Amino acid sequence: MVKDVAALIGRIGIGIVFVAHGWQKWTEYGLAGTGASFEKMGVPLPSVSAAFAVTVELAGGLALIAGVALPIAGVLLAVDMLGAFFLVHISNGLLGEGGGELVVVLGAGALALGFNGGAYALDRVLFKNNKVLNPAAA
Template identity: 50%
Template structure:
């Protein structure tokens, strides 16, 4: 019973984090790679075009995968990189709290990272890889018995 609640909580968390990142990604998508590159370049972020492509890919494609529960660790790491970059390049001078503060960005990045490695059983990753792990574990137990 408790494990079902954990899985539902992980799903709800993944959907919430994924929707927030997706909303930011769709803004960048509409701005385009050039406009996003200009924006990040004006903030002093190196390799603005590469950064723009990375941001759009993580925040749009990654968010769709994250909500579905596919490639969770990879997307979680992408969220952490994206969020921590935003903390250090955009929000750090504004402090932790208040207008422009980094508290929300930090929480989103690290929650995405945590859910990337603990996405629950209601995910495609669990359906594909969780069953393989369980089968491998059962095989290993049979071999040691």
């Protein structure tokens, strides 16, 4: 039970951060502004990358919070953070201004919680016998 509560708290915390970042990209910068920012940073296909980041961070963050489609959300969020690390943050190192420590922690945390989301997740109810979306069924 303690592990399940810890997983729930972790999912909610990391999910909130992803939703906040996706929401900021969507509402403060807009897709065009996010794409322009990505272009300045040298991100390939900046408009497509912006749409991917906004969608994955919002939907994936909400999925983490709710505990639904956790393996899919975890993998997509980890891919999003891998892109952020290698395309934007790596030149700044891990620590300091623009460093990659946050994206490393968020990506690794999302991936881990995507496959170990605990008992308090909608996947456990909705996909009781599905070994992919409910690894506990395996």
